[in-house]
Every structure is written in structure tokens, then in C-alpha cells.
Amino acid sequence: MPADWSFRAATTADFEPLLDLRLRVMRTALERIGRFDPDRARQYFGDGFDLNWMRVIVVDGAIAGCVCFRREDEHWVIEYFYLEPRYHRSGLGASILRVLLAEADRSGRLVRLEVVKGSEAARFYERHGFTSYGEGPWDIYYERTPPPPFERVCALLDAAGARYRVIEHEPEGRSEHISVIRGNRPEQAAKAMVLDVRGGGGGRRHVLAILPGNRKLDFAAVAALFGARKCGFASPETAQAITGCVMGAVPPFALRDSLSVVVDQTLLSNRTLFFNAGRLDRSMELDTAEWLRVVEPKVATIAA
Numbered sequence: 653m654p655a656d657w658s659f660r661a662a663t664t665a666d667f668e669p670l671l672d673l674r675l676r677v678m679r680t681a682l683e684r685i686g687r688f689d690p691d692r693a694r695q696y697f698g699d700g701f702d703l704n705w706m707r708v709i710v711v712d713g714a715i716a717g718c719v720c721f722r723r724e725d726e727h728w729v730i731e732y733f734y735l736e737p738r739y740h741r742s743g744l745g746a747s748i749l750r751v752l753l754a755e756a757d758r759s760g761r762l763v764r765l766e767v768v769k770g771s772e773a774a775r776f777y778e779r780h781g782f783t784s785y786g787e788g789p790w791d792i793y794y795e796r797t798p799p800p801p802f803e804r805v806c807a808l809l810d811a812a813g814a815r816y817r818v819i820e821h822e823p824e825g826r827s828e829h830i831s832v833i834r835g836n837r838p839e840q841a842a843k844a845m846v847l848d849v850r851g852g853g854g855g856r857r858h859v860l861a862i863l864p865g866n867r868k869l870d871f872a873a874v875a876a877l878f879g880a881r882k883c884g885f886a887s888p889e890t891a892q893a894i895t896g897c898v899m900g901a902v903p904p905f906a907l908r909d910s911l912s913v914v915v916d917q918t919l920l921s922n923r924t925l926f927f928n929a930g931r932l933d934r935s936m937e938l939d940t941a942e943w944l945r946v947v948e949p950k951v952a953t954i955a956a
Contacts, residue, residue, distance in 0.1 A: 654746070655711045655739065656711065657709055657747070657748065659707040660708050662703055663703070666706075667697075667701055670697075670701075670708070670718045670732075670734070671694060671698075673736065674732065674734050675693055678693070678768070681768045681770060681771045685769060685770065700731055700732060702720065702722065705720050705721060705722035706718060707720070707721065711744075715736075717736060717744075718732055718733075718734055719731075719732060719733040719734075719752070720732045720733075726761060726762075727761050727762045728756045728759070729763070729765065730752060731765065733748075733749075733765075745776065746776075746780070750807065750811055753780065753781075753796070754808050754810070754811035756798070757799065757804040757808060757907075758804075758808060758906065758907070759908065760896070760908040760909070762795050762798060763782075763795065763796045764793065764794065764795045764796075765794050765795075766792070766794070767792050768790060768791055769787070769790060769791065774792060774794075777794055777796075780796070782794040782795065782796045783795065783796070800896065800931075801895065801896045801907055801929070801930025801931070802931045802934050803930075804905075804907060805903050805907075805929050805930055806818075806929075808946065812942075814938065814943075814945070816938045817938075818935075818936055819926075819937060820934060821833050821933060821935060823932035823933045825898070825901055825928060826900060827841050828866075830928065830935065831865055831926070834926050834937075836926040837922075838865045838866035839922060840924060840925060841865025841866075841925075841926050842943075843864065844861070844902040844904045845860070845861045845863070845869065845885065845902070846859075846860055846886040846891035846902065847869075847871075847883055847884065848883070848885070848886045848890070849874065849875060849878045849882065849883045850881060852875075852879040854879060857878070858886060858890075858894060858908075858910065858911055859874060859878060859911070859914060860904070860906055860911050861915075862904045862913065862914070862915040862916065863916045863954065864918055867916065867955040868956045869954060869956060870955060873952065873954045874914065877950070877954070894907070894908050895907050895911075896930070898932065900928060900932060901928045901929075901931055901932045903929045903930050913947055914949055914950040914951075914952055915949045915952075916952070916953065916954045917951050917952065918953075918955060919940075920944070922940055924937055924938070924939055925937070925940050925943055
């Protein structure tokens with residue numbers, strides 16, 4: 653089992669111990685290609701030691717490693733992911749990577765990284781869905797595209813330690829029909845709709861509204877909540893482009909970081925929620941408290 657671990661923000665005092673860790677971890681791979689140079693390593697690590705993005709990995713109160721996970725315009729980048737050698741092949745690296753990928757999947761953007769040629773790390777990343785898209789003189793470039801919505805929801809819940817039940821059924825997306833198939837009360841169904849809200853100084857933006865399956869939306873209430881002049885359904889093409897889901901399969905999770913989530917407060921009176929999870933033939937049962945903890949939506953009265 654991997655060790656219990658946590659992240660903390662890096663400080664300037666962490667630079668020297670983390671540089672020492674990098675030298676120890678990377679020495680063999682860099683010597684193999686004739687690139688081990690402590691002075692160059694110091695400069696390279698210093699150039700990328702950004703306190704806005706660098707995280708220290710802590711186990712039992714001690715530094716166990718580090719990772720820089722930063723956002724660029726259309727993707728995320730993993731850099732400087734090092735662990736103390738005693739944690740290699742312990743499952744700790746995989747546990748950390750799953751959390752980072754779940755964060756990236758929440759935004760709907762791909763993840764990129766570089767691996768030194770000949771490094772054993774290449775196989776580690778390939779096992780987690782990364783594929784090569786090019787190479788330079790010393791490195792191979794890898795990227796991982798977001799998995800399908802169902803897998804992204806599972807990964808998000810797994811990374812949060814949430815317990816849920818997957819229900820397989822015949823393809824169906826209409827709330828009144830799928831509730832019968834699953835055996836839940838209609839008011840327990842978390843119906844998710846992608847909306848366009850416009851005007852009011854905020855420009856055009858998109859909102860994911862979550863309602864009980866037996867209620868209809870109050871468009872004016874959503875517009876007022878977001879300070880907009882107009883609110884309406886996004887086109888099916890827009891909704892699918894944002895969520896990656898066909899109509900009726902959209903789960904009550906923001907699969908894009910640009911998508912705000914608002915839930916009608918009456919849905920939260922249910923102890924358990926049921927919803928299609930990115931596929932018409934897959935649903936989930938999840939405790940309402942767990943859903944709130946993971947999604948952190950706005951809560952308001954938006955049902956007509």
C-alpha cells in the first residue's frame with residue numbers, strides 16, 4: 653500500500669533540499685546520455701522553481717518528493733516529479749499521479765510532460781495513459797488526453813475517496829424513464845442541463861444546472877443568480893462540445909473548469925442521488941453529501 657501523503661506549497665527554503673533530491677534521482681538517467689552536470693541542473697531547476705505551481709510531497713511530516721503541476725493556455729504540464737528512492741515502486745507515485753490527473757480531467761484539458769530518453773519513468777507514464785507525440789535531442793514528449801466522461805467521473809470520485817455504485821442498464825436518458833429503470837424516486841434523479849447565460853456585463857458563459865428529475869427550470873432565477881439578462885438551453889452541439897456527452901447522459905459534474913455548477917436546493921433533501929454518468933447505459937448512485945463535497949456547487953432555488 654502507498655504511504656499516506658499530502659501536498660503543501662513550496663517555499664524558497666525548499667529549493668536546496670529539492671535540488672539535492674533531483675540530483676540523486678536523475679543522476680543515473682542523465683549520466684546514461686552524458687548530460688549529468690550539477691551546475692546545469694541547478695540552473696535548470698532554478699528556472700522552473702515557481703512557487704505558484706511547485707508542490708512539496710510530504711509523508712509523516714518529512715519531504716518525500718515534489719512535483720510542479722502548472723497550467724498553460726490549453727493544457728497542463730507535469731514537471732520536476734521526483735520521489736525519494738525509498739518510495740520508488742511503492743505505489744506512492746501512482747497515487748499522486750492519479751490525483752493530478754483527476755485535477756486535470758476536471759478542466760477537460762490534456763496533460764503533457766517530458767521524459768529523459770532511456771528513463772524507466774516512460775513505462776510508468778505509459779501505464780497511466782500517456783502516449784508519445786514527439787522527441788527532442790534528450791527527451792521524449794508525452795501527452796494524455798482526457799478520458800471519456802464516465803471514466804473522468806469515476807476518477808474524480810476515486811481521487812476524492814468517495815464511495816459510489818455503478819448501475820448498468822439499457823440506454824436511456826429521459827429522467828422519467830431512467831428513474832423507473834433504476835428504481836429510484838424521480839426526485840432523487842439529478843438532472844443536469846447545460847445553459848447559456850448572456851448579458852449583464854459578464855458576456856456569454858455556460859452554466860450546468862442540476863434539478864430533481866421531476867422539476868422544471870426557472871430560467872429567470874438562473875439569469876438573476878449570475879447577473880445575466882438572458883438564460884436558455886445551450887444547443888445540443890454546444891452542450892456536447894463542453895461536456896463530451898450526448899443529451900441525457902450529462903452527469904452533475906463540471907467536466908470543464910469554465911462551467912459553473914448550480915443546484916436547486918430541493919434536490920439536496922435527498923440522502924442519495926442517482927444520475928447518468930456520461931453514458932446513456934451507465935448510472936451512478938452517490939450520497940448527496942459526497943456529491944456536495946466533490947462538486948462544491950452554488951445552491952439556490954432554480955426550480956420553477
